[in-house]
Structures are given as structure tokens and as C-alpha cells.
Amino acid sequence: MAAYTPPLDDMAFVLHDVLAVHDSPLPGYADLDRAFTAAILDEAGRIARDVLAPLNATGDRQGCRLENGTVRTPEGFRRAFELLRAGGWTSIDCDPAYGGQGLPYVLHAAVGEMHSAANMAFAMYSGLTHGAYTAIHAHGSDAQKAAYLPKLVTCEWTGTMNLTEPHAGTDLGLLRTRAEPQSDGTHRITGQKIFISAGDHDLAENIVHLVLARTPQAPAGVKGISLFIVPKYLPNPDGTLGERNALSVGKLEEKMGIHGNATCVMNYDGATGWLLGPENAGLKAMFTMMNEARAQVGMQGLAQAAGAYQLAAAYARERL
Missing domain, CATH: 2.40.110.20 (Butyryl-CoA Dehydrogenase, subunit A; domain 2)
Structure with missing residues (x-):
């Protein structure tokens, strides 16, 4: 099966030639020059291609299993999740007051697209965590934020x-x-x-x-x-x-x-x-998470379509 290829040129085109993020007045966007976004997306794409994509078929074949009240994830998922956490990939746009990097959400979305295209089942673990972080950040008390947000930001x-x-x-x-x-x-x-x-x-x-x-x-x-x-x-x-x-x-x-x-x-x-x-x-508080999930589902649809297109195009080129 053909490997996943991160669409880095397409992403750079959208960010810089279509959206012109570097010229946007939105907070944090002035830092998003081509070199800065390339450094982040190149590494995120490498992880998607070399770490997550090879685990996609493994995860689908093995699935999760319930053992003595605890769910065990497929082989390799835990090691990959630790890699994601250690690299700070779960905290890209999160509030620096709770250990986040404070970068614009658009970078979080771009990284999420590649990781979802490579292995959506895996990407959902951190994706749902980000939604819970957002809901508690918006509606939680100071004590709740202090207790939960730093751990959710890092996906501990x-x-x-x-x-x-x-x-x-x-x-x-x-x-x-x-x-x-x-x-x-x-x-x-x-x-x-x-x-x-x-x-x-x-x-x-x-x-x-x-x-x-x-x-x-x-x-x-x-x-x-x-x-x-x-x-x-x-x-x-x-x-x-x-x-x-x-x-x-x-x-x-x-x-x-x-x-x-x-x-x-x-x-x-x-x-x-x-x-x-x-x-x-x-319900109002939950819809903070739900509305983020809606945007994420749209991103996942795009990601799956992109991954499917890559496989279909490779098959069309290589078939006898």
C-alpha cells in the first residue's frame, strides 16, 4: 500500500498565498512567516508519514480490547502518543497560562489534518482532549482550570x-x-x-x-x-x-x-x-466542545478525502 505523503506545498499555498496569514491583524499571525510554518508543518508531516500512517492498518486490524476493566490500545499506539506529547503537538494553540504554546488555531488545524489523514483513530484521542480543554477553559472555575487544564494541555x-x-x-x-x-x-x-x-x-x-x-x-x-x-x-x-x-x-x-x-x-x-x-x-457549555468538534469533523472529512485520493491515485498509476 502506498505511504501517506503530507501535502506540505498545498498547505503552504493555502496559508501564505490564499489566506496571507502573515499579513493578518489577528493576534499571533504576524509570526507565521513561511519559514516558521514550514518548520512546524514539515516535522508534523514527518510524524504523520513515518509514525502514524504505519500504525493505521495495525490499529484497524487489532482494534482495542477490554481487559479486566481497562481498554488496551493497539500495538504501537502508546509509544506514538508519548512521542506526540513529548514534542508538544497537543499544546500548539493552548493557553500559555496552562502550559500551551499560544499559537494560532490555524496551525493546530493544519497539523490535525495531516495526523487525521494518516491515522484518524489515533488522532481522535488528542482531538477529543482538546475539546474538553476548550470547554473547561471557557466555563470552568479558576480552581477547575488549575486542576485540569495543565494536564489536558499535555495530554497527561x-x-x-x-x-x-x-x-x-x-x-x-x-x-x-x-x-x-x-x-x-x-x-x-x-x-x-x-x-x-x-x-x-x-x-x-x-x-x-x-x-x-x-x-x-x-x-x-x-x-x-x-x-x-x-x-x-x-x-x-x-x-x-x-x-x-x-x-x-x-x-x-x-x-x-x-x-x-x-x-x-x-x-x-x-x-x-x-x-x-x-x-x-x-447544554450551552457542552456546545463549546460540540462546536469545536463540528469544525474538527469537517477537517477529518477533508483529511480522509485527501488520504483516499492519494491511495487511489497511487493505485491508478501502479496497477497492471
Whole structure:
């Protein structure tokens, strides 16, 4: 099978000849001259071509597996994820106050396109984490930001979004997951969520779930939905990890083409959660993550089309 070739010339053309990023008045864009963007995209493309693309078929063949309550990712995924973290590729556009590089989002998108084209199942682990980072950055308290954002920026901890339930599909007004308030200010989260991408894995030491649920006196429909931070392991005040939270993976589900990403049924059995943003305003807060995900899905579509075109063109040239 033909190898993935990063479209570096096309990206340079779009950034500099079409968008003229270096001349933009947007913050940070003045630094994006051709040499600067080339240095970043050349290395990101090398990783996509030499590290991620070879793992794509491996991930699809092996898939993820659930062993004793923990999801194991395909061979090579963990080593590649550590390479991504060590190189700072998860923090390109994140807030420097929490360890990010503070570069424009357009560079994050360009790097994401190549990594998704090479291996979308792998790229989803950090992609979903970026969405959780964005939601907490926009709606979290100062204490929540301090506790979670530095770890999400580096992908030492990863993130998910928990919306869909078995009986409701995409109709969030029907969700039943409960959030019972506790005397210490936390909530006990009880319910089941399905189709949770990257819901569990062995790539990071903790997983931060953003979970939609209802408090006891919540209004009916979407106006009564709140959003909660529900980590796999409860963080201690000093930032270390404490006890395992009362949540588990019920089973792994199958999605064609992304077997290397763990699509989980998540069970919450009185798990400890913290309200993110105001009560009953959870859908608005979650849509901060959802709107970013929409842009990411568009990017993924472009990435898959580009990768498919490369393979089709190579096949057309080489076939007998």
C-alpha cells in the first residue's frame, strides 16, 4: 500500500498565498512567516508519514480490547502518543497560562489534518482532549482550570464528551443520567452513556469525562441539563491521583474505520462529579466542545478525502 505523503506545498499555498496569514491583524499571525510554518508543518508531516500512517492498518486490524476493566490500545499506539506529547503537538494553540504554546488555531488545524489523514483513530484521542480543554477553559472555575487544564494541555490526562444514552439517541431532552448533590459540593452521577469515543484507554494516566446529567429539580427537556466533570481517577489537592471513581466501561462498540479508537459504553454508578458552569446550563457549555468538534469533523472529512485520493491515485498509476 502506498505511504501517506503530507501535502506540505498545498498547505503552504493555502496559508501564505490564499489566506496571507502573515499579513493578518489577528493576534499571533504576524509570526507565521513561511519559514516558521514550514518548520512546524514539515516535522508534523514527518510524524504523520513515518509514525502514524504505519500504525493505521495495525490499529484497524487489532482494534482495542477490554481487559479486566481497562481498554488496551493497539500495538504501537502508546509509544506514538508519548512521542506526540513529548514534542508538544497537543499544546500548539493552548493557553500559555496552562502550559500551551499560544499559537494560532490555524496551525493546530493544519497539523490535525495531516495526523487525521494518516491515522484518524489515533488522532481522535488528542482531538477529543482538546475539546474538553476548550470547554473547561471557557466555563470552568479558576480552581477547575488549575486542576485540569495543565494536564489536558499535555495530554497527561485525556478528555471525552458524554451525551448519548441508549434510549434517547441524539434527543438530549430525554436523557436520564442523574446528578445528586452532596454536602461537599460534589454530585453523584448515575446513568449510562453510549458511543463514547476514547472513553477508556492506556495512553494517559487519567481520563476526564464531561458528562451531561440532570439534577433532582431540573426542568424537563434540554433546559434542565447540567454538565459535570467526572474524572476516571479523583485528583488529590496536590494534583496527584487518588482513588478510582465509580465509573466503568460496560463494553466496546464497533465503528467502521476507527477500530483503533475505543468507542465505549460508559456506566456511572454514583461517580463523583463537579458541576461545570451554572446548573441547568450544561447544554450551552457542552456546545463549546460540540462546536469545536463540528469544525474538527469537517477537517477529518477533508483529511480522509485527501488520504483516499492519494491511495487511489497511487493505485491508478501502479496497477497492471
